[in-house]
Every structure is written in structure tokens, then in C-alpha cells.
């Protein structure tokens with residue numbers, strides 16, 4: 169906000185003793201500091217409010233270089249996934265799970281790796297049937313895997329999502345923690361489907377293996393927007409679709425994607441499909457709006473660069489979607505978004521006791537506890553009664569899906585599977601004795 173003098177063509181302002189040039193250290197320093205505010209929102213520039221911040225050219229240049237290389241690094245990470253082959257090896261436990269699903273005809277066959285990354289691998293499969301219900305003809309199988317490091321990173325997405333509490337996160341053993349990603353992705357995909365967002369349809373969730381409908385045809389996955397090479401008309405159409413999707417996610421599903429970009433949007437049959445929602449969070453998440461602004465930033469940047477006209481500024485898109493009226497630009501805007509998040513979560517915290525009484529939490533936590541304690545017995549609470557006290561449709565749908573699951577006996581099935589949580593030796597043994605014809609129907613790699 170400090171006034172900056174106007175310079176003439178030769179870069180000089182003022183006369184005589186009061187002369188300043190555009191190279192004046194103070195003015196340069198201030199200008200550098202304000203330019204930092206325009207770096208990408210993932211760049212933590214801190215809160216410069218109320219400080220007369222000045223940065224030397226040397227410091228500014230170093231920061232600029234760092235910001236650029238970080239952006240490139242994150243893009244490389246996204247791209248690397250599809251090409252890394254060393255990650256293709258599945259552990260015996262997962263192999264056995266796939267084997268059992270083929271053996272009991274849930275899947276007709278498994279074959280062909282679609283993507284392989286640090287957090288998950290994706291395979292193509294042909295669907296069979298489960299309990300008499302046909303699965304999608306072509307399926308994508310997402311297998312979650314994880315490392316300790318990744319727990320740390322991803323904790324931020326679970327922490328504060330009242331459906332998946334941090335305590336649960338910590339208490340669980342690693343193998344069970346991985347399953348939370350599948351549960352989250354399932355819950356989020358189901359909710360998105362309910363509100364008509366084009367996304368994969370969940371077919372079966374079995375521990376850390378999620379079977380969903382395949383977006384694509386004849387084993388060829390739909391391209392990501394990043395690689396779709398669309399015409400300008402299609403790109404304009406895609407942009408409109410993405411804005412609509414973001415609006416529905418926010419205002420109907422009450423979810424923030426959290427990793428929305430040209431890498432997690434597919435183009436298939438003239439439609440934009442949203443994938444990869446295991447990290448998506450509820451609007452009540454303490455950083456929900458920060459994540460949303462980052463999504464807006466990524467989306468706008470991609471479409472603008474691709475040459476779409478009338479792409480909104482991320483700040484504008486954010487305000488449009490949320491109905492908020494946050495002022496400013498770049499990091500200044502981001503700082504206000506963060507402040508908004510903070511104030512809102514403080515308010516929510518005050519209401520937490522009420523939140524605890526929500527049927528959803530009640531049933532979700534209950535199901536988690538049941539699983540942990542390996543209790544087989546379902547208690548006789550009447551879900552209908554609890555639901556009547558609630559008027560939130562989203563929670564209702566999820567509760568209902570949990571209830572449906574319980575009705576179909578999946579809870580019980582899962583907990584008996586839990587108990588077994590076989591030794592490695594037992595698994596190896598089972599794999600050794602596996603039926604060859606079934607094995608022939610599983611082609612990984």
C-alpha cells in the first residue's frame with residue numbers, strides 16, 4: 169500500500185535533492201515483496217499485512233526460481249506416475265484379494281496396468297457379478313498403497329473431515345489406514361453420482377481395493393484433459409462443464425475436490441469426468457476453502473493457457489462458487505481465504521458437540537469401532553428414527569449406503585475378513601495352491 173512515485177521514461181522521479189530512480193533500494197524492495205504475492209497459491213508467502221516488507225533483488229530472484237521449480241516438480245510428479253514400472257509389483261496380500269475376486273466371479277478377468285503411482289495403482293478389469301448383480305462391463309481397479317511419508321502428507325486431508333477423525337487415523341494399523349482412502353473415495357464418488365456429476369460408479373470396495381466403472385472403452389482409458397488435445401470449441405465446452413461441476417460439488421455435494429486439475433479430469437464422450445476423490449473433503453474441513461481456491465487456481469490456469477476465452481480469474485471463480493465476496497488478488501486473496509477458514513472452523517469447533525450428535529458421525533464412528541473391536545453383533549438402534557431428526561440429505565445418503573451395506577451383510581463379512589488378517593505364510597500358501605485357470609485370468613504388469 170505504500171505509495172510508489174511515478175517514474176519518467178528514463179526511470180527518474182523528483183528533482184534535485186529529492187530525486188529517486190527506479191533502482192532505489194526501498195522502492196525495488198517493496199515492489200519485489202508485492203510481486204511475491206502473485207506467486208501460485210501453493211507458495212506460502214506468509215502474511216505481509218502491516219509490515220513494510222522489502223526484498224532485495226537477490227532474495228526475490230531466488231524465491232522466484234524456487235516457486236517455478238516447485239510448480240514444475242509437482243507437474244512432473246503427476247506425469248511420472250504413468251510411466252514408472254518399478255511400482256507394478258503387487259504384494260501377495262493384494263494379489264490374493266484379486267485372485268479371490270476373480271475366483272468368485274466378481275470379476276471376469278484383471279489385466280493391464282493403467283497407471284502406477286506412489287499412492288495407488290490402477291488396473292483394467294472386466295466385471296462379473298456380485299450377489300446376482302452385474303458389475304459394469306469394463307472396470308477400473310484402484311489399489312491404494314502408501315508409505316509412512318504419505319500418511320503424514322495425507323493426514324491433512326483426513327484431519328478435520330468429521331467423517332474420518334484423526335484419532336481413528338492414528339489408532340489404526342497401517343493396513344487398516346489404507347482402507348480409509350478407499351472408504352473416503354467410495355463415499356465421495358457415491359455422493360457425486362447422486363448429484364449427477366460424471367464420475368466413476370463404485371462397484372465393489374474390498375479392503376484397499378476399489379472396483380469402479382471404467383471411463384473409456386475397449387481397455388483404452390479416456391484421456392486426461394491434459395492430454396486430450398481438444399479443439400477450442402471443445403475446450404470452451406469443457407471449461408463450462410468444469411465450472412458447473414465445481415458448483416455442484418460445492419453447493420450440492422458439500423465437497424471440495426482438493427486436487428482438481430487437468431490431471432484428474434478425463435474427457436470421454438464429449439463430457440468431463442471427475443476422478444481421484446479419495447482426498448476430497450467436506451466443506452466443514454478446516455482448510456476446505458484454501459483447497460477450493462487452489463482448485464480454482466489450477467483450473468483457471470489450465471484453461472487460460474489452453475486458449476479458452478472468458479476464463480474467469482481464480483478469485484472471481486472462487487467468489488462465484490462460494491457466494492462469498494472476498495476482495496483482493498493472488499496471495500492477498502489466499503491469505504483472506506485462510507483467515508475465513510480459520511474463523512469458520514473456530515465457529516464449527518464451538519458447535520462440535522452438536523455435530524457429534526449427527527447421525528452420520530454416529531453411524532460412521534460406530535461402524536469403525538465395530539470393525540476395530542471386531543464386534544460381530546449389530547446393535548438394534550433404529551436408523552429411521554435418528555434420520556428423522558436430521559435434514560441433511562448428504563449425510564442421509566451416506567448413512568443409507570452404510571445401512572444398505574449392513575443389510576446386505578457386508579459389515580459382518582468385512583469383520584470376519586478382518587479377523588483373519590492372515591499371516592504372510594498363509595497368504596503365500598493360498599497363492600501357491602491357487603487355481604491355475606483363475607490365475608490365467610489375472611494379467612498384471
Ligand code: ADP
Nearest residue numbers: 283285287288290308368381382383389443444
Ligand atoms: P492417483 O491418486 O494415483 O492420481 P487416480 O484416481 O487419479 O489416482 O488414477 C490414476 C490414473 O488412472 C488417472 O489419471 C486415469 O488416467 C486412470 N484412471 C483412474 N480411474 C479411472 C477410471 N475409472 N477409468 C479410467 N481411467 C481411470
Ligand code: MG
Nearest residue numbers: 431432443444
Ligand atoms: Mg490422479
